[in-house]
Amino acid sequence: MASAREEILQRIRDAKVPPARPVVRGYDRTGPGGVELFAERVADYRAIVHTVTSVPDALKALAGKRIVAPQGVPHEWLIDGVTWLREPLSIEELDRADGVLTGCAVAIADTGTIVLDGGEAQGRRALTLLPDYHLCVVRVDQIAASVPEALQRLEPTRPLTFISGPSATSDIELNRVEGVHGPRTLEVLIV
Amino acid sequence: MARNPVTWLGSPTFPKAAKEALQDTQLRQNLRKATGTIRGRREAAVAEMTDWEQLRVAGEQIKDDVLARLDTLLVQLEESVTARGGVVHWARDAEEANRIVLDLCRAEQADEVVKVKSMATAEIGLNEALEAGGVHAIETDLAELIVQLGDDRPSHILVPAIHRNRSEIREIFQRRMGVEVSDEPADLAEAARVYLREKFLTTRVAISGANFAVADTGSIVVLESEGNGRMCLTLPETLITVMGIEKLVPTWQDLEVFLQLLPRSSTAERMNPYTSVWTGVTPGDGPQRFHLVLIDNGRTATLTDSVGRQALRCIRCSACLNVCPVYERTGGKSYGSVYPGPIGAILTPQLVGDLHDPQAASLPFASSLCGACFEVCPVRIDIPSVLTHLRAEVVEAKGRTAESVAMAAAAWMFREASRYEKAQKAGSLARFLARDGKITSLPWPGSKWTSSRDVPAPPAESFRAWWRKNRG
Ligand code: SF4
Numbered sequence: 001m002a003s004a005r006e007e008i009l010q011r012i013r014d015a016k017v018p019p020a021r022p023v024v025r026g027y028d029r030t031g032p033g034g035v036e037l038f039a040e041r042v043a044d045y046r047a048i049v050h051t052v053t054s055v056p057d058a059l060k061a062l063a064g065k066r067i068v069a070p071q072g073v074p075h076e077w078l079i080d081g082v083t084w085l086r087e088p089l090s091i092e093e094l095d096r097a098d099g100v101l102t103g104c105a106v107a108i109a110d111t112g113t114i115v116l117d118g119g120e121a122q123g124r125r126a127l128t129l130l131p132d133y134h135l136c137v138v139r140v141d142q143i144a145a146s147v148p149e150a151l152q153r154l155e156p157t158r159p160l161t162f163i164s165g166p167s168a169t170s171d172i173e174l175n176r177v178e179g180v181h182g183p184r185t186l187e188v189l190i191v
Numbered sequence: 192m193a194r195n196p197v198t199w200l201g202s203p204t205f206p207k208a209a210k211e212a213l214q215d216t217q218l219r220q221n222l223r224k225a226t227g228t229i230r231g232r233r234e235a236a237v238a239e240m241t242d243w244e245q246l247r248v249a250g251e252q253i254k255d256d257v258l259a260r261l262d263t264l265l266v267q268l269e270e271s272v273t274a275r276g277g278v279v280h281w282a283r284d285a286e287e288a289n290r291i292v293l294d295l296c297r298a299e300q301a302d303e304v305v306k307v308k309s310m311a312t313a314e315i316g317l318n319e320a321l322e323a324g325g326v327h328a329i330e331t332d333l334a335e336l337i338v339q340l341g342d343d344r345p346s347h348i349l350v351p352a353i354h355r356n357r358s359e360i361r362e363i364f365q366r367r368m369g370v371e372v373s374d375e376p377a378d379l380a381e382a383a384r385v386y387l388r389e390k391f392l393t394t395r396v397a398i399s400g401a402n403f404a405v406a407d408t409g410s411i412v413v414l415e416s417e418g419n420g421r422m423c424l425t426l427p428e429t430l431i432t433v434m435g436i437e438k439l440v441p442t443w444q445d446l447e448v449f450l451q452l453l454p455r456s457s458t459a460e461r462m463n464p465y466t467s468v469w470t471g472v473t474p475g476d477g478p479q480r481f482h483l484v485l486i487d488n489g490r491t492a493t494l495t496d497s498v499g500r501q502a503l504r505c506i507r508c509s510a511c512l513n514v515c516p517v518y519e520r521t522g523g524k525s526y527g528s529v530y531p532g533p534i535g536a537i538l539t540p541q542l543v544g545d546l547h548d549p550q551a552a553s554l555p556f557a558s559s560l561c562g563a564c565f566e567v568c569p570v571r572i573d574i575p576s577v578l579t580h581l582r583a584e585v586v587e588a589k590g591r592t593a594e595s596v597a598m599a600a601a602a603w604m605f606r607e608a609s610r611y612e613k614a615q616k617a618g619s620l621a622r623f624l625a626r627d628g629k630i631t632s633l634p635w636p637g638s639k640w641t642s643s644r645d646v647p648a649p650p651a652e653s654f655r656a657w658w659r660k661n662r663g
Binding site: 003004005007008009011012013014015017018019020021022023024025026027028029041044045091092095108110111112113118124125126129147148151152156157158159160161162163164165166167168169170171172173174175176177178179180181182183 | 221224225226228229241242245246248249252253255256258259260261262265266275281282283287331332333334337350352353356357360376377379380381383384387388391392405408409410416417418419421422424425426436443444445446447448450451458460461462463464465466467468469470471473475476477485487491492494495500
């Protein structure tokens with residue numbers, strides 16, 4: 001008996017689907033972009049957005065809190081007065097943290113999205129999932145105008161997380177309600 | 192061969208089920224409110240895009256290309272996933288897929304698994320199969336949880352509990368979670384958060400679906416809102432992803448089209464809160480064992496139909512459900528399948544693949560052919576044409592039996608708003624739908640339609656205009 005794999009592949013060949021027309025990419029691959037648009041679109045998701053000149057100054061608001069800081073967070077972000085939690089961290093420790101501070105890989109102006117790829121200052125995915133508060137620092141040069149531009153800048157085989165606003169659901173009468181399983185508060189610092 | 196669980200065992204034909212549903216005024220109210228809200232918001236989200244039509248065309252063409260090169264692309268996907276430490280399994284049908292997943296759970300000695308909403312696993316009846324094998328599957332998506340705790344069935348692709356309003360949800364939560372909770376959506380969401388938190392932190396095996404799989408990189412993509420998906424995709428040691436063989440895109444670049452089309456079409460957002468992408472196994476981050484189960488379950492048979500195969504372009508956004516006048520009135524459960532609404536009316540019977548199955552064969556008649564579904568479909572599936580094509584096939588296969596006459600008459604009635612409204616007002620619609628086979632007593636010439644095997648001409652513009660004015 002043929003394996004399921006062979007049988008399925010054979011059935012596909014037997015269907016003799018004719019070759020398709022070439023794909024016409026007539027859509028816009030760029031967009032207006034810009035910091036203002038990004039900030040506005042992030043805010044539309046009811047996330048908190050600030051544009052700042054100094055990250056350490058902005059972080060003073062975290063005083064007294066227990067905040068996860070992934071590998072690669074710049075030294076000057078680790079200001080005094082905050083309890084910084086560093087890896088290795090257990091699931092329980094992450095669950096008990098007050099929040100997490102990260103950078104990002106790319107951001108998207110058109111959709112108000114930040115993308116994490118597990119690289120510098122982002123850490124593994126659980127770090128930005130379990131704490132209830134996520135503070136993400138976005139550099140202006142990381143903001144891509146459009147979804148196509150952002151995908152082009154990303155390395156697809158890294159574990160990627162696209163974040164557009166805080167955790168939400170539309171499952172009750174199709175109204176968006178913030179805050180289910182992911183961080184209920186998302187704050188974005190644009191530098 | 193075992194029956195395809197894509198339709199629920201014992202479901203009545205569409206006209207019969209619709210008759211019952213039409214008598215449920217609470218259901219109609221819930222649906223009207225929910226679909227009305229989402230219709231307006233989707234339109235605004237789409238209107239913002241100046242290149243929406245070009246994106247739709249590209250979406251259609253990419254998916255057509257996938258169907259034309261499906262064998263090559265699947266082999267490519269298998270290679271890229273395997274190269275990154277994943278294991279790929281193939282399943283001809285639901286039974287085979289369920290067995291593979293159950294065996295994987297057993298190998299992990301898991302008696303409980305967490306699940307993120309997936310149409311593919313609902314289609315194959317995975318939860319029931321796991322349960323029978325001693326593995327309890329916990330649904331973690333809010334709407335799926337409402338359905339599961341309510342011992343209910345899903346009625347919508349995206350929001351399976353769309354037929355429930357907040358006070359019904361409150362009642363289910365209080366009864367099953369044993370907690371006091373108000374009917375505020377935020378409180379209900381909080382109750383779900385607390386209820387599932389520990390499960391996420393302790394369960395070792397997760398099962399997911401996939402929105403897209405990228406053939407050339409092996410990357411799998413899941414879009415979600417709540418973060419339950421991220422929990423399932425990140426915390427457990429083992430991840431099992433079940434997906435239909437058509438869920439592919441050829442290249443990473445192709446995602447730029449679908450990541451724009453899907454969120455706006457489904458939840459009417461510029462972007463859904465969370466999209467996760469992973470490729471095989473990443474050391475030190477997330478599940479260290481990854482299994483991908485590719486299921487056929489009627490898809491290759493669908494592929495042989497040159498008109499019907501376009502249903503395989505579907506990206507499960509649910510926009511066609513939300514604009515469908517028949518869906519809004521009859522609700523999703525009348526379709527007797529996890530795929531309700533316009534897409535269900537064309538996909539389900541093809542996956543079942545048996546024109547003599549009365550329930551599946553009744554589904555292509557569950558439409559007014561108003562054309563709204565085609566207008567909103569992000570991958571331009573010409574649902575009305577597929578419906579008329581499948582109707583002709585059903586009539587061809589069955590001949591003019593009492594049953595096919597009844598269904599044809601139902602379809603005829605759904606076509607004209609005035610007929611529909613009149614019938615509904617007079618209360619005769621429900622009566623009419625009850626009378627499979629007693630068409631001659633009815634005051635309209637249903638026989639006209641059925642006396643020929645010709646398929647009805649597509650949409651009367653009047654219905655569309657009327658629908659816009661009254662419900663749009
Ligand atoms: S048929 Fe089109 S509109 Fe309907 S769910 Fe599928 S992709 Fe969406």
